[in-house]
Amino acid sequence: MSAAPMIEVENLTKRYAGRAAVRDLTFTVKRGEIVGFLGQNGAGKTTTMRMLSCFMPATSGSARIAGYDVFTQADEVRRRIGYMPEGNPLHIDMRVREYLKFRARLKGLSNTRSRERVDIVTEQCGLGEVAGKVIGTLSGGYRQRVGLADALVHEPELIILDEPTKNLDAHLTRTVRQLIKDVSKDRTVFISSHLLPEVELTCTRVIIIHEGSIRESGTLDELQRKMSSGQQVIAELSASVPDLREAWEHMAEVEHFDISAAEGNFHRCALTPRTGVDLRPQVFELAKQRGWQLRELTRTRHSLEDIFVHVTKKEQEEI
Amino acid sequence: MQPFLTLVRRELGSCYFSLIGYVIVAAVQFLMGLGFMVVLQALNGKPFDKPVTEEFFNNGLFWLVMLLAPPIITMRTYALEKFSGTYETLMTAPVSDLQVVLAKFTGALLFFMSAWLPLLAYPFLLKRFSVDLMPVDTSAVGGTFLGIFLFGAFYIALGCFASALTRSQIIAAMNAFVLGLGLFLLSYLTYVIPPKSGWQSAALQHVSMIEHMKDFTRGVVDTRQVVFYLSLTALFLFLTLRVVESRRWK
Numbered sequence: 001m002s003a004a005p006m007i008e009v010e011n012l013t014k015r016y017a018g019r020a021a022v023r024d025l026t027f028t029v030k031r032g033e034i035v036g037f038l039g040q041n042g043a044g045k046t047t048t049m050r051m052l053s054c055f056m057p058a059t060s061g062s063a064r065i066a067g068y069d070v071f072t073q074a075d076e077v078r079r080r081i082g083y084m085p086e087g088n089p090l091h092i093d094m095r096v097r098e099y100l101k102f103r104a105r106l107k108g109l110s111n112t113r114s115r116e117r118v119d120i121v122t123e124q125c126g127l128g129e130v131a132g133k134v135i136g137t138l139s140g141g142y143r144q145r146v147g148l149a150d151a152l153v154h155e156p157e158l159i160i161l162d163e164p165t166k167n168l169d170a171h172l173t174r175t176v177r178q179l180i181k182d183v184s185k186d187r188t189v190f191i192s193s194h195l196l197p198e199v200e201l202t203c204t205r206v207i208i209i210h211e212g213s214i215r216e217s218g219t220l221d222e223l224q225r226k227m228s229s230g231q232q233v234i235a236e237l238s239a240s241v242p243d244l245r246e247a248w249e250h251m252a253e254v255e256h257f258d259i260s261a262a263e264g265n266f267h268r269c270a271l272t273p274r275t276g277v278d279l280r281p282q283v284f285e286l287a288k289q290r291g292w293q294l295r296e297l298t299r300t301r302h303s304l305e306d307i308f309v310h311v312t313k314k315e316q317e318e319i
Numbered sequence: 320m321q322p323f324l325t326l327v328r329r330e331l332g333s334c335y336f337s338l339i340g341y342v343i344v345a346a347v348q349f350l351m352g353l354g355f356m357v358v359l360q361a362l363n364g365k366p367f368d369k370p371v372t373e374e375f376f377n378n379g380l381f382w383l384v385m386l387l388a389p390p391i392i393t394m395r396t397y398a399l400e401k402f403s404g405t406y407e408t409l410m411t412a413p414v415s416d417l418q419v420v421l422a423k424f425t426g427a428l429l430f431f432m433s434a435w436l437p438l439l440a441y442p443f444l445l446k447r448f449s450v451d452l453m454p455v456d457t458s459a460v461g462g463t464f465l466g467i468f469l470f471g472a473f474y475i476a477l478g479c480f481a482s483a484l485t486r487s488q489i490i491a492a493m494n495a496f497v498l499g500l501g502l503f504l505l506s507y508l509t510y511v512i513p514p515k516s517g518w519q520s521a522a523l524q525h526v527s528m529i530e531h532m533k534d535f536t537r538g539v540v541d542t543r544q545v546v547f548y549l550s551l552t553a554l555f556l557f558l559t560l561r562v563v564e565s566r567r568w569k
Contacts, residue, residue: 041426050407053411053569054411055407055410055411055566056566057567075413075415078411079413081411082405083408083409083411084402085404085408085411087404089403089404089405089406089407089408090405090408091329091333091405093333093337093401094336101324102328103327103408103412105321105322105325106326106409106412106414107412107413108321108322108413133429150408169344173475225408245321248384297499
């Protein structure tokens with residue numbers, strides 16, 4: 001296996017009739033990563049994925065998969081990727097096994113090899129029971145598995161999944177998600193979604209795209225740390241408002257605080273630290289010194305959702 | 320080569336798995352059966368002064384099949400794939416655009432030709448049950464089938480082109496039918512324009528499908544006509560290829 005990163009995208013731009021659907025994208029995906037490509041509807045996810053899968057070329061910029069250019073070496077790239085487009089289109093008149101066999105042969109596998117691989121992916125994706133059924137009669141969950149099996153059948157180094165759990169109920173989403181996790185052990189996965197929990201649960205790294213350009217990228221921890229300057233500490237203490245006010249005003253690390261009444265003689269304080277420091281030990285020490293009762297002490301961790309909303313809101317405000 | 324054969328098999332399979340494939344085969348059999356009865360009745364009346372194949376194939380029923388079947392066979396080739404989205408999975412598989420275009424054309428043409436195959440039984444039926452010693456000329460039958468193949472190839476290529484242009488199967492079929500009918504009706508212009516010698520009537524004579532079919536059914540294979548249909552087929556296949564490639568231009 002060569003040392004080239006799995007996906008290398010540089011200044012990728014796609015314009016439709018003058019309007020830029022994707023603008024100046026630059027990112028890299030290393031081998032073995034599971035990367036989530038997150039954005040609202042219409043942010044440019046599908047366009048990017050179509051360019052990476054050689055379905056259509058970019059207006060400008062370059063993209064390489066495993067070191068091969070997607071525009072000039074499309075055949076090499078196509079052999080190395082398994083792509084499942086949005087909505088998971090399938091030939092609904094074919095039977096599951098027949099379809100997978102057809103796809104395997106189309107992707108250049110020999111007759112014997114394709115039979116072996118079809119057996120393997122049928123097993124892997126839990127399609128054994130329905131292998132002889134017509135795809136059109138299958139439920140959404142099974143169809144999704146057929147799509148995934150198709151993406152895997154030729155043992156690609158990279159699988160690109162565009163909205164793999166769209167329109168699935170919670171239970172099926174979980175099944176498909178587990179399946180993605182299972183198959184990602186020995187290959188790179190690039191997954192797009194407009195659903196945050198999706199990405200949060202499956203991916204090791206996230207790229208957030210908004211209106212055609214990248215807003216944030218990094219591992220979940222990195223993104224959360226990036227946001228930690230705005231992290232608040234919530235403390236519920238049995239003290240009077242003036243006492244609390246005085247205490248916070250004297251604590252140098254507290255930039256801003258809010259005090260609200262809580263049940264009993266407690267008050268709920270929301271403290272915003274000046275830098276990324278964790279205020280919790282100090283608050284605990286203070287309560288101990290003053291003899292206040294401490295009922296709750298938590299730090300709000302930003303979920304990906306907060307980051308996402310924050311990132312996309314920033315942009316909207318700028319406009 | 321392997322992707323090409325895989326795709327041809329798939330195209331052919333999709334015709335035979337769908338109801339519409341059998342409807343086409345049945346319709347061809349029915350219409351040609353009607354034509355056969357007409358020929359039989361005519362044979363009962365008086366002996367023919369021209370080959371049976373000409374009487375049989377160069378009539379309204381034959382042209383009805385020729386004009387209607389290809390649009391219906393080809394309407395799904397690209398339009399259905401575009402509509403259902405499988406076009407994207409197809410075009411991101413390691414196959415070239417040319418392979419896709421040729422495979423879809425070949426699959427549709429093979430199916431079209433297979434619908435005519437039962438007709439090969441008719442000459443034997445005639446031979447078996449007629450007192451006439453030699454009512455059917457083998458070379459005329461051969462010429463007729465070559466003619467059907469050439470017309471078929473042209474109309475199938477035209478149909479593929481129409482299908483590649485749209486996502487709707489109905490629009491694809493209508494476009495193919497209207498284009499095909501328009502080209503066919505050129506044949507009638509020779510009757511409308513008074514037969515005076517001049518380049519107009521000469522030119523019309525050369526593009527008249529009815530005239531061409533007359534030759535084929537008599538067992539006359541004129542290379543000019545062979546080249547005419549092969550080049551028209553190639554032209555429409557080329558145009559289809561350009562349409563398929565056009566997603567890269569946008």
